[in-house]
Each structure stands twice: as structure tokens, then as C-alpha cells.
Amino acid sequence: MARDAGRYEAWLKKNYTSTQTSSGTRRLLAEGRRLLNADAQPRAAASSFARVVTIDAQNDRDWLLLATALLRIPKDKQKGSERYSIPVNASGAAYLAYHRASQDQARANALTVLAEALVRRSYWRPALDAYKYSLKLSDVDQARKAYEQLRAERGFRVVNYRVENETASPRLCVEFSETLKGGKTDFAKFISVNGKDPENVNAEGNNLCIGGFKHGRRFQVDVRSGLPARIDDQLAKSSQLTIYVRDRSPAVRFAGRVYVLPSRGQAGIPIVSINAEEIAFKIYRIGDRSLVGAVARGTVGNKLRSWDVRELRDRTGQQLYSGKLSVRKELNKEITTALPVDKALPKMRPGVYAISASAVGAKNASDQLATQWFVVSDLGLTSLNGRDGIHVFVRSLDTASPVANASVKLVARNNEVLATGATNAQGYAKFDGALGNGEGGLAPAMLIAEGPNGDYSYLDVSQAAFDLTDRGVKGRASPGPIDAYMYTERGVYRPSEEVNVTSLVRDRDGAAAGVPVTMVVLRPDGVEDARHSLKDQGIGGRFRTIYLSSGAMTGTWRVNLHTDVKADPVATVGFLVEDFVPERLAMELKPIDKSLTPGSPWKLGIKGRFLYGPPAADLALEGEVIVRASQKDVIGYPGFKFGHSDERIDPVREALSSAGRTNAEGLAEIPLQMPKVKRTARPLEARVVVRMLEPSGRSIERSIKLPVRTTIPRIGIKPQFDRKTLSDNSEAAFEIVGLDQKGKQVAMTGLQWDLVRLERKWQW
Structure with a gap:
């Protein structure tokens, strides 16, 4: 608004220069009012008012007349640019009228005209805010009616909804025009499902997602008025939604991502089907010579699309089998069936295999292929890369014993075989260190092993090595030559x-x-x-x-x-x-307890001495306690996350009001009272800062960090997967722990969980 107003005022000064006297200004105002009201010529009236405001730019009434005249100019199809420029100029003039008015009634009138201009620009929320502030200054019936009408049509309201029926627990997501209020708002009291309270309600941005529905049924959902938005507004009127939750579409997915199947016993791969009576599946194979390129392109291990299948079938691999599998069907239930790979392919050749599967009769089945990559093998590979070479260990996955006489190949990115070897009695083979230093196309990419009995396995050595630092294994980076x-x-x-x-x-x-x-x-x-x-x-x-x-x-x-x-x-x-003066004091902080508890007294022991020997007697102490969210794990529960991930915890600081002074031995004991912090399940830490003042006025500072005991029950969640992202058809497993007020594990019942999908919209 301010930018539009400044630009418009500058344009008027440049294009409407005037040397009129005060009497001439009055004539222009009278002429403008006559043209605006009696003659109904708002365009000519706006020109007169424009000349007036260039003479006296501080008169709010003249700016308001100009804005009113601009808004009354009828739309002209021959002047398409005015559809944008006139409302912009009108909002600028009304903005200037508001800021240059000295009385509340004048400000209210200017805000009302500003709201009308913003409506013309389709700026619905700023227009509502302008009406609201105008009514606070002066509650005029006409402005009130315009505000209520605009609020009903463009205010905080329900704009859409969608039924997510493809999950095991379907839910309804109601979309609102504004972002919902955050924090710990209880939205359940604003929702009823068939006249009853909902099982669970979760706010996600401007969506309110409601759970507890059943497939194949109709539901009456009431969204009550008063539901709060983040913009300090509430739902003006209730909405009733009649929804039908459809049955889940026929679909299939694989139960896991494990790609090594045992070479002994039945080689069945579990596949999960939903509302399907028959599964169509195909098995593909990528041979030894195409494996490096397929891994480099990211084909291996990822979900296959229709174009990936064509590429795999026609260029990089071959289709070995195509068939169907009858499965048991229970409406909307997930049924797990073993897909018999050993029967489809009685004899396995070396290489990597992929299964693509879809439910027979499913819509767009070619674009919804479930994929499982696998190798049937008893060989487990481990490699270590050191300056003396690449060390390879081959063991049996069944018995963990070394596999002797296994053929091992080191393949480069350009698919060239860099070296070959065989394992000894300990299942060990070694390649020269120079091979690991190749660059470009000659950089090592893959290890391929073939056992004496035809077993086959591979290891992608171009990926990052297994990181053991999270297990306490630290050290200096390996140096170069x-x-x-x-x-x-x-x-x-x-x-x-x-x-x-x-x-x-x-x-x-x-x-x-x-x-x-x-x-x-x-x-x-x-x-x-x-x-x-x-x-x-x-x-x-x-x-x-x-x-x-x-x-x-x-x-x-x-x-x-x-x-x-x-x-x-x-x-x-x-x-x-640094241009410094060396410290002359030493100070030690000795906490009486290893943690702090909100609301409980706590003491800190202090010992000070001069560096040249004597105790730091009768020296003043000061300091502060700072409590903030801790990035460390709760002690005893590594990897668990407690509290709301989007909860904001600002640091709280409190000065030590009764720090006192040291005694003759340089000792002191400071009573501490932890500052009041918000009730949260997030781990907290307190940083206690103490300063000891020298006689000259200089001070030394020492601090310690202590965990803060949380005195409320907590629930912790720990992901059972390493990466932050998972591919399609993957399982996301989590471990849950419940802690009581003292931080000890305790049984909990009636827990509810939500899986929230975050959508990011980027502004380029």
C-alpha cells in the first residue's frame, strides 16, 4: 500500500502541476463535487480532485474525494489497463487519506474506501482487515453490511474437501481459505461425525484432517462456527458435509526392500494385495555386463515406471517371465502372499532380478507398478578400502562361514573389469591399492562375486562407506601420501x-x-x-x-x-x-545436583583463587541462568524425539539475584531458581553463567550446562530407518516409548497417532 501510494502521489505532482490560489482551489473542489454527484462524471471529477491534492497534499478530505471519484469511474472495454490502474490509484489515494487524517471518523471513512479499492483488486484479506479496523473506529451500518457480506463470501471459510480412501484408515481433509491456528488448539470440539466426537483431528496448514472413517459408508460431518484461524479470525458459519468413503482401489505393493533372498529353501517374496483377486507380474534380469550402468543411472533399487520397464526389457536387461497369481481377497484388507520366484524361475542365472507387479483390473496399472529388486544368493560381501588396497571378504549368509574359491571382480564406472581374483580359505581377496585411486570412468564402481556353486552377489562401492561415527567410533581422517x-x-x-x-x-x-x-x-x-x-x-x-x-x-x-x-x-x-590482559583469577563451578527441576531450589558451589596463589576472598559474584531447547537426546534414549517438532521454545533468561560474595577461603554457594518455562515434552538444558569480579572491576566468566528434568509424562518416537526419505512402497517403522514424570518407562494406553504429509510449495 505504501509503495502504491508513494508512486501515485509522485505521478500526480509530475502531471498535475498547478498555480491556483486558495479561491481557485475552492472552485476546483466545488466543480469536482458537482461532476461527481449531480453530473455523474467521475472521470472529470477525479481530474479536478487530482489538481487539488497537488496544491495541498496534506488535506485528507481531498485525497478521500479523489479515491471515491476513481472508484466510480465505469469500466471501459476500450481502456483495458484501467481495470488494474484505477483500483491501484484509488487504494493509494485512500491510504494517503487515512495516514493524513487527524480524527477517528475521517480515518474510518478512509479505511472504508480503501477496503472498496482492495476488493476491486481482489485483495480479499487486506480488504477485510481494512473494514474491521474501520468499524473499530466508527461502527457505521453501511460499512458493517459490506464487511459482513465480504466476510461471508471471501473471509475465513471452508473452500474444499477431499476424502483420502486409499489408506487402511481413511480420513477426511477439509480445506480452509486461511491457515489454521497452531499450538495446542483443540479442534475436535468444532467437529462432529454422525453427531459424535471424531476419533482424531489433526491440523496441517490450512487443512483439518479427520480420522476414524470406514470404507464403503456415508458420513455426516459438521464443521462448527468459531473454528479459529491463525489470522485472529473465526469461522463465521457452520458447514455440513455429506461424504461417501469409497472402497480402496485394487493395488499391490511389496512388503520390504530386502534384495538378497536365500539360495536354499523356498525363494518366495512377500507381496501385499488390496481388493485384488489376481496379480499380474513380470520378472526381469540385468546381466553382469549391464549392472554397473543400471546402478549408476539409479535404476536398480528404485521403483519402475512404464518407461523404465521398456528400457529394462528392450535395452539393459531381458524379460524372463510373465504370469499371474491368484490371491485371496478381503474387502479393503491387506493380504500378504508369497510370490513363488523359485517356481517361476527354477534355474537362476547370475545377475540382478526385478519383479514388477500390478493388480489385474486396476486403473492405470502401468503407472502403478510395485517393484522388488532381488538377488538369490548365499554370498555376503564386505569391502574395506585402505591405502594398501581394496580388501574383500566373502561369507555365507546362511552359516556366516568364509567362502573359499569365490571369483571376485572389480568393475569400473565405464564397465571395464579392473581386476579379478579369488578368495582364499578365509574368504578373503585383495586388489592393489592403485586400483582404488582411479578417476573418471576408471573409478571403482562395483564388486561382483560368484561362488563355486553358481551363487552370485554384488556390492556397490561407489556409494558412501558405512559410517560408524554414531556408534562412538571417532578418529582422525586418513591422510594422503x-x-x-x-x-x-x-x-x-x-x-x-x-x-x-x-x-x-x-x-x-x-x-x-x-x-x-x-x-x-x-x-x-x-x-x-x-x-x-x-x-x-x-x-x-x-x-x-x-x-x-x-x-x-x-x-x-x-x-x-x-x-x-x-x-x-x-x-x-x-x-x-587479541589485545588482551591475562586473567588473574581462576574459578571452578561445582553443581550440587547433576540436573535442574522446574520449581525446585538448586545450589551451585563456587571456588575461586588468584593465579598467584591466595584464595579469591570477598569478591562479588553475578550471573544468570538461560534455559533453552536442547539438541541432545534424552539420557538413556538415543535417537528418540520428544515433544512437537514444530513447537517453538524461546530461550528464557533470569539473572542470579542473590549471587552474593565469596568468603575468606574464596568459596561461595549460590542458590538458584530456574526461570519459568513453558510446559513442554521437548528436552531442555540450562546454561548457568557465573562472573567473578576482580577488585579492579574486570571479571572472569565460567559456565556449565545441565539437563532440565521434565515433570510431565512424555512420549518418544524413534524412526527405524536411517534416511529421512523413503521410496514408494517402503515401510516406515517407528519405535515408541512412554516416560512418566520421573523419566522412567511406564505403560500407556489409549495412544493415538497421525501420519502427516507435509507439502512444500516453492516460490521461484
């Missing part, structure tokens, strides 16, 4: 001081490396300050003194050591440059 250790004698320096940097350079075998290296010194802003070429000064050691100027930039400086300045550094060390 040259490794270095670099250090400074201190961590903090003042300007004008000298920084002594020492480095030890070693090769892969730990021997001293005499290669020349380059030391690059970077300032805190990332700009290179100096560069030095260093030669071996004995047993792989290098030494260099860095001289800081008196005006050296404060902050963190970095020193990088390179064997090739265009490559990453082989070692990095940082140091801080």
Missing part, C-alpha cells in the same frame, strides 16, 4: 609479538619426508598475509617465525601447510590475536 603435524607454542598472541610455528612432515610409512612445502598465513578475514617456502631442516622438521605487526588484525589467524598450493593443505593450525 604426505602427512604433517603443525603447532604453535601458544594459542593467543598480542599484536607485535612473534608466532613460532613448527611442523613435522612424514610420508605414508612414517619416515621423514624431504619434499619442499609452502606455508600460507591467512588473516581472520581470509586474506593471505604471507607465504613462505620451507625446506627440510632435519628429520622432516620445518620451523618459521611469523612476525605480527603492531596493527595486526584481531581474531583467528590460520596457517596452512601445502605440498601443492592448488590442493588442500596437509596440515592447518590456528591461533588467536
Whole structure:
């Protein structure tokens, strides 16, 4: 609005310059009113009022007359641009009238005209807000009627609904014109299903999704008035929806994503069918030579579409079997049947197999193919990539014993066989380390193993290695051909001081490396300050003194050591440059308890001393407690998430009002009272900050972090899958735990759950 108003006022000043006197201004106003009312010529009236506002731009009544005249100009099909420009100019004039009015009645009149202009622009919500604020200033019947009519037609209302009947538990999602109120709003009291309370209600943006429906039935759903929106508005009138929940469409899906089937016993793959009496399925095979390309394109392991099937059948693989399987049907129930792969393909050849299946009679069956990739094998592959080579281990999936005399091939991205080998009695084979350093098309892509009895398996080595860091396995990244250790004698320096940097350079075998290296010194802003070429000064050691100027930039400086300045550094060390005065005090914080409880008193022990020996006696203490949401897991329940994921918890800060002073021994005990925090199941942590003041007025600061005990029952959810995304037809399993007020596991009944689909709309 402000931008439109400013642009319109500037345009008027440029195009309606006037030198009229006050008497001339009165004549223009009289002429404009006559043209607007008696002669019904709003276009000419608007021209007169435009000249008036260029003479006195601070008169709100003149701007309001201009806006009113603009809105009365009839639509002209010969001037299509006016359909947009006139309402925009009118809203700008009304906006200026509102801001330049000094009385409430004048402001109310301007807001009413502004609302009319915004309606012409189809800005429904701003128009409603303008009417609402106008009525707060002056409740005029005409404005009230216009507001009520616009609110009924364009206000917060039900705009659509959809019945989601393809899930095991169907639900109804009612779509509103505005985003629903968040937080812990109880929407269930605004909904009734066949005159009864709904089983569960979940707000998702501007959708309210209601569960508890049954397939093949009709329901009467009442959405009551008063249901709140986020924009501080409520549903003006109730809505009644009569819905019919259709039976689920015939469909099939596979029960899991496991792609290795045992080579012994019945090789049946479980498939789940819904409202289907017969399943049509086809089996495809990708041979050894096409496997690398199929994996690189992302075909293997993903759901097959109709074009993928044609590609698989005609180019990258072959169709081995096509048939149908009769299954038991229970209306809207999920039936699991073993698809007999061993009967369809009595003899398996080496390669990777895919099954595509669909329900016979389903609509668009070719676009709704269920897919299962699998390998029938008893071989389990493990690979380790080290600087000495690629190590391969082959074991039996049935007995876990090593598989000897298994043929192993290392295949590159370009499908070239880099090397072949055979496992020894321990099921172990090794490939030369140089093969693992290939680039481009010669980079290792896949390991393929064939057992003595014809078993076949593969391992994609182009994917990221299995990460063990979440299991407490940490360490330094594996170095390259040259490794270095670099250090400074201190961590903090003042300007004008000298920084002594020492480095030890070693090769892969730990021997001293005499290669020349380059030391690059970077300032805190990332700009290179100096560069030095260093030669071996004995047993792989290098030494260099860095001289800081008196005006050296404060902050963190970095020193990088390179064997090739265009490559990453082989070692990095940082140091801080500060114009500082060293601390003279030491302080220790000793919590009496290892956690905090809301509403319960708590004490913190403090011990202070001067660095030159004596206790820090009779020194003032101050500090604060800061409580915020913790990113750490609840102790004893790793991976579990507690509380609402979209709940906002702002940090709460409270000063230590009675910190007091240390005694003669430099000791103190501070009573703490945790600040009031909102009731939440999310894990919280408290950061206790204590400052000890020196006699000179300087202070030192120490802090500790402590978990906050939650005194309400909690429910935790833990995903049973590693990645955040799952493909179609995958199972998403979750583990649930219930905790009581003391954080101990407790049995809970009557739990309800919702699976919420998040839709993201991107603005480009």
C-alpha cells in the first residue's frame, strides 16, 4: 500500500502541476463535487480532485474525494489497463487519506474506501482487515453490511474437501481459505461425525484432517462456527458435509526392500494385495555386463515406471517371465502372499532380478507398478578400502562361514573389469591399492562375486562407506601420501609479538619426508598475509617465525601447510590475536545436583583463587541462568524425539539475584531458581553463567550446562530407518516409548497417532 501510494502521489505532482490560489482551489473542489454527484462524471471529477491534492497534499478530505471519484469511474472495454490502474490509484489515494487524517471518523471513512479499492483488486484479506479496523473506529451500518457480506463470501471459510480412501484408515481433509491456528488448539470440539466426537483431528496448514472413517459408508460431518484461524479470525458459519468413503482401489505393493533372498529353501517374496483377486507380474534380469550402468543411472533399487520397464526389457536387461497369481481377497484388507520366484524361475542365472507387479483390473496399472529388486544368493560381501588396497571378504549368509574359491571382480564406472581374483580359505581377496585411486570412468564402481556353486552377489562401492561415527567410533581422517603435524607454542598472541610455528612432515610409512612445502598465513578475514617456502631442516622438521605487526588484525589467524598450493593443505593450525590482559583469577563451578527441576531450589558451589596463589576472598559474584531447547537426546534414549517438532521454545533468561560474595577461603554457594518455562515434552538444558569480579572491576566468566528434568509424562518416537526419505512402497517403522514424570518407562494406553504429509510449495 505504501509503495502504491508513494508512486501515485509522485505521478500526480509530475502531471498535475498547478498555480491556483486558495479561491481557485475552492472552485476546483466545488466543480469536482458537482461532476461527481449531480453530473455523474467521475472521470472529470477525479481530474479536478487530482489538481487539488497537488496544491495541498496534506488535506485528507481531498485525497478521500479523489479515491471515491476513481472508484466510480465505469469500466471501459476500450481502456483495458484501467481495470488494474484505477483500483491501484484509488487504494493509494485512500491510504494517503487515512495516514493524513487527524480524527477517528475521517480515518474510518478512509479505511472504508480503501477496503472498496482492495476488493476491486481482489485483495480479499487486506480488504477485510481494512473494514474491521474501520468499524473499530466508527461502527457505521453501511460499512458493517459490506464487511459482513465480504466476510461471508471471501473471509475465513471452508473452500474444499477431499476424502483420502486409499489408506487402511481413511480420513477426511477439509480445506480452509486461511491457515489454521497452531499450538495446542483443540479442534475436535468444532467437529462432529454422525453427531459424535471424531476419533482424531489433526491440523496441517490450512487443512483439518479427520480420522476414524470406514470404507464403503456415508458420513455426516459438521464443521462448527468459531473454528479459529491463525489470522485472529473465526469461522463465521457452520458447514455440513455429506461424504461417501469409497472402497480402496485394487493395488499391490511389496512388503520390504530386502534384495538378497536365500539360495536354499523356498525363494518366495512377500507381496501385499488390496481388493485384488489376481496379480499380474513380470520378472526381469540385468546381466553382469549391464549392472554397473543400471546402478549408476539409479535404476536398480528404485521403483519402475512404464518407461523404465521398456528400457529394462528392450535395452539393459531381458524379460524372463510373465504370469499371474491368484490371491485371496478381503474387502479393503491387506493380504500378504508369497510370490513363488523359485517356481517361476527354477534355474537362476547370475545377475540382478526385478519383479514388477500390478493388480489385474486396476486403473492405470502401468503407472502403478510395485517393484522388488532381488538377488538369490548365499554370498555376503564386505569391502574395506585402505591405502594398501581394496580388501574383500566373502561369507555365507546362511552359516556366516568364509567362502573359499569365490571369483571376485572389480568393475569400473565405464564397465571395464579392473581386476579379478579369488578368495582364499578365509574368504578373503585383495586388489592393489592403485586400483582404488582411479578417476573418471576408471573409478571403482562395483564388486561382483560368484561362488563355486553358481551363487552370485554384488556390492556397490561407489556409494558412501558405512559410517560408524554414531556408534562412538571417532578418529582422525586418513591422510594422503604426505602427512604433517603443525603447532604453535601458544594459542593467543598480542599484536607485535612473534608466532613460532613448527611442523613435522612424514610420508605414508612414517619416515621423514624431504619434499619442499609452502606455508600460507591467512588473516581472520581470509586474506593471505604471507607465504613462505620451507625446506627440510632435519628429520622432516620445518620451523618459521611469523612476525605480527603492531596493527595486526584481531581474531583467528590460520596457517596452512601445502605440498601443492592448488590442493588442500596437509596440515592447518590456528591461533588467536587479541589485545588482551591475562586473567588473574581462576574459578571452578561445582553443581550440587547433576540436573535442574522446574520449581525446585538448586545450589551451585563456587571456588575461586588468584593465579598467584591466595584464595579469591570477598569478591562479588553475578550471573544468570538461560534455559533453552536442547539438541541432545534424552539420557538413556538415543535417537528418540520428544515433544512437537514444530513447537517453538524461546530461550528464557533470569539473572542470579542473590549471587552474593565469596568468603575468606574464596568459596561461595549460590542458590538458584530456574526461570519459568513453558510446559513442554521437548528436552531442555540450562546454561548457568557465573562472573567473578576482580577488585579492579574486570571479571572472569565460567559456565556449565545441565539437563532440565521434565515433570510431565512424555512420549518418544524413534524412526527405524536411517534416511529421512523413503521410496514408494517402503515401510516406515517407528519405535515408541512412554516416560512418566520421573523419566522412567511406564505403560500407556489409549495412544493415538497421525501420519502427516507435509507439502512444500516453492516460490521461484
